[in-house]
Amino acid sequence: MNRNTMMKVGLCVWVLWLTGQAVAQSVRDTVRETVPQVQPALSGEAPPPGASVPGPTRTIGWEQLIPAGWxxxxxxKALNLDGLKDNDPKAEEALKKMRKMWDNAPINPLILGxxxxxxxYMVPLEDLPxxxxxxxxxxxxxxxxxxxxxxxxxxxxxxLDKPTKRFRLMDTLWVTGPLSATKTDSHMGVSSxxxxxxxxxxxxxxK
Structure with a gap:
């Protein structure tokens, strides 16, 4: 059975064309392909060698951006994937609900300002000369x-204050500056x- 799976995440559109296949994709496979599993984040505990940032700047990790208990x-977890069949509307509804929840994920007010x-990792939002x-x-x-x-x-x-040509897509960076709760809905994803x-x-x- 052919199946086209399309999920729109904010303004970032993911289209997976699975044509010409003899076996339908399971709901569990759909979850793996449309909902990212949280991967290990870069550690924020140690500064890079030779780098020094003056003042009260705090080196933080990604877990500190998530409020306690979220x-x-x-x-x-509430969805019984094993009990659902392919193309089950309950699965599609749950995935869309979770995506909406993720795009409106709560912030940690304790670290604002x-x-x-x-x-x-860097994901550029523009490609300018x-x-x-x-x-x-x-x-x-x-x-x-x-x-x-x-x-x-x-x-x-x-x-940034000024454009830079120093870094490219998926380069690993240290970014320093004031943190604010400013929501941005871009073509690559929603940021809190x-x-x-x-x-x-x-x-x-x-090392």
Whole structure:
């Protein structure tokens, strides 16, 4: 049985054409392909060698962007995938409901207004001759590009003072600047946070 699966995530459209196949895709496969499993994020505990950020800037990890007690998989846990058949409207409804919940994921008010330093992967929002001035910072490789966007509280909209040509898609970076609760709905995903970057540098893992 042929099946076309299409999920629209914010303004980021994911179309999976599965034509010419003899076996229908299961609901569980649909979940894996349309809902990202949270991947290990870059560690925010150790600064890169030789780097120093003056002042009260805090180096944070992605888990600190999530408010205590919020479960991104609450709706999926309540859904009995084993008991559903292919094309079950209950599965489609649950996935859409969870996507909507993720695009409106709550923020952690305790860290707003602080100068933070956060590691992540770069997803440019523009391709200009003078370089990139705005991009999304995401916690794991492929988010918003090779897989659907993570929850909005796991995406940060980064705005630079001046465009840069130094970094490219999926480069790993340290971004430093004040963190605000500014929601941005872009073609690559919905972000709950914004950093007006004062410093952007390559990410170097602690050895």
């Amino acid at each position: 479960d991104p998989y609450k709706d999926l 602080q100068s933070v330093r956060l590691p992540g 003078e370089g990139t001035k705005e991009f999304l910072l995401v916690p794991y490789f492929g988010a918003c590009v090779h897989s659907p966007p993570p929850p909005a509280n796991q995406i940060v909209h980064v705005v 946070y914004r950093i007006d970057a004062k410093q952007v540098s390559p990410f170097v893992e602690k």
